[in-house]
Amino acid sequence: MSSLSTTPLTPEIVSREGNTMVLSMGPQHPSTHGVLQLVLEIEGENVVNVDPEIGYLHTGIEKSAENLFWSQAQTVIERMDYLAPESNSLCYVLAAEKLLGIADRIPSRAQAIRVLFAELTRIASHCVWLGTHCIDLGALSVFFYTFDLRENILDLQEEAGGARMHPNYLRIGGCNGDLPEGFLAKLDALIEKFPGRMADLRGLLQANPIFQDRTIGIANLCANDAVAWNVTGPSLRASGVAYDVRRAFPYCGYESYEFDVPTRTEGDAYARFLVRLEEMEQAHRILQQVRKRLDEPGPVMIDDTKVAAPPKETIALSMEALIHHFKIVSEGFRVPPGDVYQSVESPRGELGFYLVSDGGNRPYRVRTRPPSLYNLQAIKAIARGNLIADLVVTIGSLDPVFGEVDR
Amino acid sequence: MEVGPGKFLLARVDDVARWAQSSSVWPLTMGLACCAIEMMSVTDPQFDIARLGSEVFRSSPRQADLMIVSGRVAQKMAPIIKRIYDQMAEPKWVISMGACASSGGVFDNYAIVQGVDTVIPVDVYVPGCPPTPDGLLHGITLIQQQIREGGRGGILARA
Ligand code: SF4
Numbered sequence A: 001m002s003s004l005s006t007t008p009l010t011p012e013i014v015s016r017e018g019n020t021m022v023l024s025m026g027p028q029h030p031s032t033h034g035v036l037q038l039v040l041e042i043e044g045e046n047v048v049n050v051d052p053e054i055g056y057l058h059t060g061i062e063k064s065a066e067n068l069f070w071s072q073a074q075t076v077i078e079r080m081d082y083l084a085p086e087s088n089s090l091c092y093v094l095a096a097e098k099l100l101g102i103a104d105r106i107p108s109r110a111q112a113i114r115v116l117f118a119e120l121t122r123i124a125s126h127c128v129w130l131g132t133h134c135i136d137l138g139a140l141s142v143f144f145y146t147f148d149l150r151e152n153i154l155d156l157q158e159e160a161g162g163a164r165m166h167p168n169y170l171r172i173g174g175c176n177g178d179l180p181e182g183f184l185a186k187l188d189a190l191i192e193k194f195p196g197r198m199a200d201l202r203g204l205l206q207a208n209p210i211f212q213d214r215t216i217g218i219a220n221l222c223a224n225d226a227v228a229w230n231v232t233g234p235s236l237r238a239s240g241v242a243y244d245v246r247r248a249f250p251y252c253g254y255e256s257y258e259f260d261v262p263t264r265t266e267g268d269a270y271a272r273f274l275v276r277l278e279e280m281e282q283a284h285r286i287l288q289q290v291r292k293r294l295d296e297p298g299p300v301m302i303d304d305t306k307v308a309a310p311p312k313e314t315i316a317l318s319m320e321a322l323i324h325h326f327k328i329v330s331e332g333f334r335v336p337p338g339d340v341y342q343s344v345e346s347p348r349g350e351l352g353f354y355l356v357s358d359g360g361n362r363p364y365r366v367r368t369r370p371p372s373l374y375n376l377q378a379i380k381a382i383a384r385g386n387l388i389a390d391l392v393v394t395i396g397s398l399d400p401v402f403g404e405v406d407r
Numbered sequence B: 001m002e003v004g005p006g007k008f009l010l011a012r013v014d015d016v017a018r019w020a021q022s023s024s025v026w027p028l029t030m031g032l033a034c035c036a037i038e039m040m041s042v043t044d045p046q047f048d049i050a051r052l053g054s055e056v057f058r059s060s061p062r063q064a065d066l067m068i069v070s071g072r073v074a075q076k077m078a079p080i081i082k083r084i085y086d087q088m089a090e091p092k093w094v095i096s097m098g099a100c101a102s103s104g105g106v107f108d109n110y111a112i113v114q115g116v117d118t119v120i121p122v123d124v125y126v127p128g129c130p131p132t133p134d135g136l137l138h139g140i141t142l143i144q145q146q147i148r149e150g151g152r153g154g155i156l157a158r159a
Helices: A061-066 A070-077 A085-100 A108-136 A141-161 A183-205 A209-215 A223-228 A269-293 A319-331 A371-377 A388-398 A402-406 B013-022 B034-041 B078-087 B098-103 B133-148
Strands: A021-025 A037-043 A046-053 A338-346 A349-357 A365-369 B066-070 B093-097 B124-126
Touching (some): A046 A388, A061 A070, A070 A085, A085 A108, A085 A349, A108 A141, A108 A269, A141 A183, A141 B034, A183 A269, A209 A269, A269 A388, A349 A371, A371 A402, B034 B066, B034 B093, B034 B133, B066 B098, B066 B133, B093 B098, B093 B133, B098 B124, B124 B133
Parallel strands (some): B093 B124
Antiparallel strands (some): A037 A046, A338 A349, A349 A365
């Protein structure tokens, strides 16, 4: 193993013109947020060039998904963007439903639950981002506030899906069972607690002179560059482009919710911070609206035994239900041949899945458009000319997740 | 046994050293994948790893005692993990956190090393995908127990 080359610092890379030095940052580095390696060309303290080296977490998720049933593939796909598992599964599920042609038959309660989890996961993801970003800047205590909030959200996920981080709760055709008893009370408690927590976070950071010194005017990304590098999500909106998939191509009934798409024009790390904080507040606004809709009972799974297994109670009573159940469990369902692209607004930007089916019970191809990968590319444009110390801020403010970059 | 002014507490140096060592196992900051987020969760107020004396996550392998392999090990990352492990000073321990690190988990494919124990020795395996923070805390208590009982790599083990 150790005979393999572990670093790409080959002679061609190292010998540069002029008075510069080549430095490798990562892949084991506390502030690269995972396994990113940056090959830096530096002159004194100034960064002349940055070459991101990715792939240290390449998991072959797309390939693995091809060997699993349509419904099983969701399990591995959820593990791509591990800060927002529900965004992954939501996007995949929506794409698969489009291919199956059942997209307009999903019960409205299931759609509301999907919005609920998409927004919860957005808050949880931004919590991790803010906590780790502040650790990088030396402000440890923020982490405790944000992770406390995140724990509440994970509790909700655990209650609904059985697992804290990868609940696999959203399914093709709806959701895996209705929300459990007591869930809504906990949700209410969270909705009530949230504004106070946000006030704490804003109080700790927004006007904090150290925080401002480290982030204002750092890692500037202008709107043109952002679009040219295909940056999406909060990083794009902080540069003044109000593109949000939830608005541009609504899904799950997002057009019926009231929310703003926060933007800033400065395009620096501080602007990205403000946009994300505001996004959390908007997510809270959506949560309040979803909560009202969840009072209405209704089915949470499509009534189509070709896609969704019939309810357990009916299996002992009806021969047909037993056969459908057996078929779905043992060989999954078949999806008509074709291809489809579906995107959602994940906490990091436009997450898309391009699915191809050859008519079988397994996906023929699962191609991902991971927002982190495209956002990370922009680091080449924005890190140049900054100090090495500011690189940490730059990476943090782009919020890449390497499970998704390398997948 | 009495302890106080003018009184003595008798113990074997070995026991005292092991007790001290087991109460300050410093983990290495090495996040790999999803499991790393749960590894971070153990430091939050709800789980509070500080109760076990392990809250000091060190970024340099030379200052760390415990490597928590938190997540899937890609083929490209495996040699680096080996190198970081080699850089850690003795005595050192390894926890393999999660299904991926222990066995490849759901990713039985070309990209993932099927168990980090094919690259470095592992002391404790914590099951789960991801393991709950309680699970990881339990793993750390097992490491502590191993140290107190004089298992592999104890401070005086090779004296
Ligand atoms: S065990 Fe599960 S949670 Fe942990 S890294 Fe593997 S897929 Fe992620």
